[in-house]
Amino acid sequence: MTEIYVNFKYAGETDNAKGIVENFIEQRRKSTISSNINIHYDEDLDRIFIDSSRGRVRRPLIVVKEGKSTLTEKHAQMLQKNEMTWGDLVNQGIVEYLDAAEEENAFVAFYEKDLAKEHTHLEISPISMLGIVASLVPYGDYGPGARMCIGSKNQKHAAGFYAANYATRFDMDVNLLHEPQVPIVQTSMYDVIEYDKHPAGQNVVVALMSYKGYNIEDAIIINRGSLDRGLLRSTYFRPESTEEIRYSGGLMDEVGIPDKEIKGYRAEKDYKFLEDDGMVFPEAKVIESDVVIGKTSPPRFLSSMDEYNLGQNIRRESSTAIKHGEGGVVDFVLITESEEGNKLVQVKIRDQRIPEIGDKFTPRHYQKGVVGLVVPQSDMPFTASGLTPDLITSPHGLPSRMTVSYLLEMIAGKVGAMDGKYINGTIFESDPEEALRQDLARIGFRENGTEIMYNGETGEKYTARIFVGNMFYLRLKHMVANKLHSRARGPIQLLTRQPTEGRAKEGGLRLGEMEKDAFVANGAALLLKERFDSDKTIVPVCEKCGSMGFYNEYKKIMVCPVCGEDSEMSNVEMAYAFKLILDELKSLGINPKINLEDRY
Amino acid sequence: MNIDEIKSKLNPKLIEEIESYLPKGTSADKAKKVYEEVLEEYQEAKVSPGECVGIITAESIGERGTQMTLNTFHLAGVAEMNVTMGLPRMIEILDGRKTIETPMMEIYLNEPYKSGKNIRELAMQIKETRLGEIVKEFVIDLAENSVAFTIDDEKAKILGITPSAIMKAVEKGTKISVKNSGRQYVVPVAGKDAGVNEVYKLKELLRNIFVGGIKNITQVLPIKRGEEYLIITAGTNLKSVMESEAVDKQRTISNDIYEVYSVLGIEAARAAIINEMYKVIEGQGLNIDDRHIMLVADMMTVDGSIKGITRYGIIGEKSSVLARASFETPIKHLINAALVGEKDPLNSVVENVMINQIIPVGTGLPKIVMKQPEEKK
Numbered sequence: 001m002t003e004i005y006v007n008f009k010y011a012g013e014t015d016n017a018k019g020i021v022e023n024f025i026e027q028r029r030k031s032t033i034s035s036n037i038n039i040h041y042d043e044d045l046d047r048i049f050i051d052s053s054r055g056r057v058r059r060p061l062i063v064v065k066e067g068k069s070t071l072t073e074k075h076a077q078m079l080q081k082n083e084m085t086w087g088d089l090v091n092q093g094i095v096e097y098l099d100a101a102e103e104e105n106a107f108v109a110f111y112e113k114d115l116a117k118e119h120t121h122l123e124i125s126p127i128s129m130l131g132i133v134a135s136l137v138p139y140g141d142y143g144p145g146a147r148m149c150i151g152s153k154n155q156k157h158a159a160g161f162y163a164a165n166y167a168t169r170f171d172m173d174v175n176l177l178h179e180p181q182v183p184i185v186q187t188s189m190y191d192v193i194e195y196d197k198h199p200a201g202q203n204v205v206v207a208l209m210s211y212k213g214y215n216i217e218d219a220i221i222i223n224r225g226s227l228d229r230g231l232l233r234s235t236y237f238r239p240e241s242t243e244e245i246r247y248s249g250g251l252m253d254e255v256g257i258p259d260k261e262i263k264g265y266r267a268e269k270d271y272k273f274l275e276d277d278g279m280v281f282p283e284a285k286v287i288e289s290d291v292v293i294g295k296t297s298p299p300r301f302l303s304s305m306d307e308y309n310l311g312q313n314i315r316r317e318s319s320t321a322i323k324h325g326e327g328g329v330v331d332f333v334l335i336t337e338s339e340e341g342n343k344l345v346q347v348k349i350r351d352q353r354i355p356e357i358g359d360k361f362t363p364r365h366y367q368k369g370v371v372g373l374v375v376p377q378s379d380m381p382f383t384a385s386g387l388t389p390d391l392i393t394s395p396h397g398l399p400s401r402m403t404v405s406y407l408l409e410m411i412a413g414k415v416g417a418m419d420g421k422y423i424n425g426t427i428f429e430s431d432p433e434e435a436l437r438q439d440l441a442r443i444g445f446r447e448n449g450t451e452i453m454y455n456g457e458t459g460e461k462y463t464a465r466i467f468v469g470n471m472f473y474l475r476l477k478h479m480v481a482n483k484l485h486s487r488a489r490g491p492i493q494l495l496t497r498q499p500t501e502g503r504a505k506e507g508g509l510r511l512g513e514m515e516k517d518a519f520v521a522n523g524a525a526l527l528l529k530e531r532f533d534s535d536k537t538i539v540p541v542c543e544k545c546g547s548m549g550f551y552n553e554y555k556k557i558m559v560c561p562v563c564g565e566d567s568e569m570s571n572v573e574m575a576y577a578f579k580l581i582l583d584e585l586k587s588l589g590i591n592p593k594i595n596l597e598d599r600y
Numbered sequence: 601m602n603i604d605e606i607k608s609k610l611n612p613k614l615i616e617e618i619e620s621y622l623p624k625g626t627s628a629d630k631a632k633k634v635y636e637e638v639l640e641e642y643q644e645a646k647v648s649p650g651e652c653v654g655i656i657t658a659e660s661i662g663e664r665g666t667q668m669t670l671n672t673f674h675l676a677g678v679a680e681m682n683v684t685m686g687l688p689r690m691i692e693i694l695d696g697r698k699t700i701e702t703p704m705m706e707i708y709l710n711e712p713y714k715s716g717k718n719i720r721e722l723a724m725q726i727k728e729t730r731l732g733e734i735v736k737e738f739v740i741d742l743a744e745n746s747v748a749f750t751i752d753d754e755k756a757k758i759l760g761i762t763p764s765a766i767m768k769a770v771e772k773g774t775k776i777s778v779k780n781s782g783r784q785y786v787v788p789v790a791g792k793d794a795g796v797n798e799v800y801k802l803k804e805l806l807r808n809i810f811v812g813g814i815k816n817i818t819q820v821l822p823i824k825r826g827e828e829y830l831i832i833t834a835g836t837n838l839k840s841v842m843e844s845e846a847v848d849k850q851r852t853i854s855n856d857i858y859e860v861y862s863v864l865g866i867e868a869a870r871a872a873i874i875n876e877m878y879k880v881i882e883g884q885g886l887n888i889d890d891r892h893i894m895l896v897a898d899m900m901t902v903d904g905s906i907k908g909i910t911r912y913g914i915i916g917e918k919s920s921v922l923a924r925a926s927f928e929t930p931i932k933h934l935i936n937a938a939l940v941g942e943k944d945p946l947n948s949v950v951e952n953v954m955i956n957q958i959i960p961v962g963t964g965l966p967k968i969v970m971k972q973p974e975e976k977k
Contacts, residue, residue: 528959
């Protein structure tokens with residue numbers, strides 16, 4: 001007896017397992033049973049599982065009967081003429097969706113020509129086994145699958161034409177690629193997702209060679225001439241916004257140029273871009289700490305009466321300024337209303353980003369790299385025809401990663417560019433390498449894609465032939481301009497008096513526990529002390545009772561909180577964090593004492 | 601410097617070694633030159649005062665350890681026993697765990713077993729034997745409320761288990777007197793109104809009764825290493841194994857450091873720590889200087905007992921309150937210190953880093969001592 005489970009709950013038994021399954025599938029193809037239900041017979045367990053639960057991953061396949069595809073030329077014509085839809089195919093049982101379990105019972109043919117009697121289904125296209133992003137990789141079957149998976153992540157980070165109404169949108173932290181292009185080497189997925197309507201990269205000429213060691217470890221060399229012509233330029237948008245919040249007691253924020261008398265007034269030059277309405281004017285070139293929206297807030301603690309009585313000029317400064325390390329041009333100023341009906345001011349800042357050393361780029365094969373050097377066009381290597389590449393990448397990234405697809409795209413791109421046609425690089429259905437090579441030879445190149453090149457600085461011919469071709473490169477959103485950070489002096493934390501952490505707070509770079517160990521292991525005792533001096537303080541310590549005291553500036557005298565003013569005290573230099581922990585111990589009920597001794 | 605002076609500065613074992621290398625009839629002059637050379641090398645190799653051997657050891661082992669986590673692999677299909685290796689084993693050793701995951705012994709043998717004679721039989725005799733393993737069949741008599749079993753004589757003979765020993769073991773294990781009729785043994789269930797359950801329980805109990813071999817040794821594997829045969833076991837019982845005449849007591853060793861310590865003493869435990877650590881490092885294809893491992897082993901055994909590198913072990917022994925508090929469970933350490941009014945002399949590195957004072961190592965160690973010029977009167 002075969003047990004039958006519906007959505008993993010026991011439903012009954014049968015003697016005729018195969019018959020039930022066959023009948024079920026037949027009924028589903030006739031649309032008497034919903035096409036959303038899958039059935040699976042597990043021979044080892046001798047159980048039938050019928051599943052209609054949500055969240056299953058399902059994919060469409062063409063139904064095969066007696067070794068013949070049920071999808072015929074007739075259907076194709078009808079589909080083209082719009083006489084038939086995808087839904088009709090599903091309803092007529094020509095295409096059916098299988099979930100992972102039912103797929104175990106299916107025998108799927110890859111190509112129509114492979115069809116044999118045993119097959120139950122036919123793949124619509126081999127590309128349907130991939131997700132959208134992975135199927136964007138041309139010649140994907142010429143590389144390790146793992147590369148394609150990781151590479152898809154990179155493609156999602158590409159700057160492109162993300163929305164046609166970008167000019168009126170207030171998106172946080174977006175990049176827009178200038179003059180994006182449609183790739184020369186495409187896959188069939190590019191048509192499906194209409195990639196030409198929102199492309200995210202440019203076709204560039206790539207040479208595969210080392211260049212003075214500036215492209216080691218996946219770095220890339222960029223031609224300054226190309227950059228000046230606008231190669232892979234992008235704009236970075238970031239909005240600043242503020243809201244006029246209403247407080248209890250009828251008080252509210254006020255957008256406007258703050259008065260000089262208010263609490264927390266910045267330097268006067270910080271407000272220089274504000275117009276009378278308290279907002280910047282469009283196209284103002286702002287840099288860090290420039291105020292873009294002036295705003296004042298009512299005093300924080302209304303209950304304290306004396307402050308209340310001082311009058312109007314006790315409002316707080318609460319303007320929105322450009323953050324540390326940022327800047328750009330004011331693109332758009334928007335005055336609107338928030339959900340609560342408050343006045344909402346948004347200022348969009350645009351910053352043009354020309355590729356520079358440290359910016360990240362990638363082709364579509366997970367060969368990401370960072371710009372290592374920008375070289376003047378005059379110093380770039382050139383081919384016999386005088387062509388200089390836009391980009392130089394290192395050949396050392398290829399053997400270990402085995403991304404043959406990278407090399408194939410270069411050849412295909414070259415053929416496509418010269419012939420003025422798109423090359424089909426769809427996985428398992430791509431234009432064959434042999435044909436590409438013949439095309440190259442026909443166009444007048446060496447059929448293996450290499451060219452003789454000359455040193456751009458000396459004009460000497462390189463002994464090796466350099467592999468040159470066209471590739472589709474993407475600009476990734478990780479740009480140095482958003483990450484570069486350093487500090488000598490700067491803000492400290494209130495509690496510990498140690499430097500703040502993080503770029504946004506202009507923080508320090510931590511010399512951590514393990515780095516400390518390295519100093520100790522080297523025996524660099526005095527250097528270590530100096531490095532950890534960021535929070536040093538001088539605390540008066542009582543010689544008698546060992547407790548920490550304070551300095552009475554008024555009387556010019558050191559005071560011990562236990563022994564009083566007339567006790568003998570000495571100044572001790574220590575880390576403020578240590579003073580803090582001693583104070584915290586006191587709150588624990590432990591009284592730490594410092595016994596002073598002469599050091600020598 | 602004359603030759604005796606030089607010799608007094610060298611390790612006696614080193615002198616012995618040099619002597620054995622010197623060809624006969626070497627002149628005293630030449631010998632002295634050799635000694636001088638050796639002394640110079642020896643002085644070079646010495647660690648200078650203020651060198652942070654502890655941190656360097658920690659870094660040397662710790663940095664290698666990061667590579668280890670990534671390449672743990674198992675030997676599949678090899679006729680060896682399952683052994684804890686790599687990082688888990690290293691942690692086990694350094695923590696000074698009392699019970700380890702895979703206790704093992706390497707039993708070296710005397711002649712004639714050394715050359716492989718009767719080694720299988722010997723191995724079987726060492727392995728602990730439960731009654732169930734030598735019983736042909738158990739018969740449950742529900743009418744009589746008893747369990748009867750027959751012994752596989754051949755197996756018992758190989759293992760050297762006599763019928764009287766079986767009787768003794770069963771009586772000791774069940775506390776019931778056993779009737780023996782020929783090869784069959786009958787064990788009645790105690791108590792008059794015992795049910796079926798009790799009979800089955802008795803059967804399971806009988807199956808598990810220890811009848812021979814050495815306790816705790818659950819698996820044996822005779823192997824040939826080089827020219828000689830030895831037995832590798834899973835489970836250890838160093839003391840009992842060493843009582844056997846067939847065993848080479850000098851080389852037989854267990855990988856359970858606590859057992860080595862209790863049977864052979866602290867120096868043996870120190871050597872065991874070094875050897876076991878060395879095995880792990882070697883097994884991972886890493887290269888760590890022996891002296892780092894020796895330092896760790898010294899730290900773990902210095903007070904005569906094994907102390908792991910944990911908050912209960914050597915870190916709990918640190919003299920500084922602040923140093924202990926900075927490792928783990930700070931509040932516990934601080935409160936206990938406060939209860940007894942502990943004093944922290946700030947002698948070590950961690951404390952001084954905490955309060956931002958010069959640490960007493962490396963360049964922080966030397967101090968200038970000057971004699972104050974006497975004042976002229």
